[in-house]
Amino acid sequence: MTAQGKNQRIKINLDLSPEVYETLNNLAQQINGDNAEVLLKAIALLEIAVEAKQKGKHIWIADDDQNLETEITGI
Template identity: 55%
Template sequence: MMHLPVDRSLGNEFLSKIYAKQIAMCGCSMGNVKEKVRLSLDVSLELNQTLEDLAEKIGGTKSEVLRKAIALMEVMVEAKQQGKRVGIADKDQPLATEIVGI
């Protein structure tokens, strides 16, 4: 299960969008399998290790890590375009760190 730090102003709508995008990206909604494209990706040894570490932490694969990262980025870009702030907050606290440059 993926635990995300969420700006409370985005609330459940934000998490729902991420979940919906993950489902759409993996092509596993309603039993319909979407056609997939295989990509070949060159990464540094350090980035590969990061992908492996994250995959282990979420109990998934490197492909799942990349799909979740892309889904999160897509939702963040959309939120920023709507003038919302995205960042990391301590539990039940205001935004502690804003994510910029997205």
């Protein structure tokens, strides 16, 4: 992809429930970003999770001592 292609944007419209829209806005505030940044990061995280699952790996949340607390399933 050319440098010009990387900067291109496509505008989409989404129909979200009020609850999902509120969550999107809250996440944007928490990361000091905007709604587009939240969606881009969410897509990147889902892409990583799907690739890991396809390779037979698992996604976990660990505490500061690297103790596994929660497995992310359903992806």
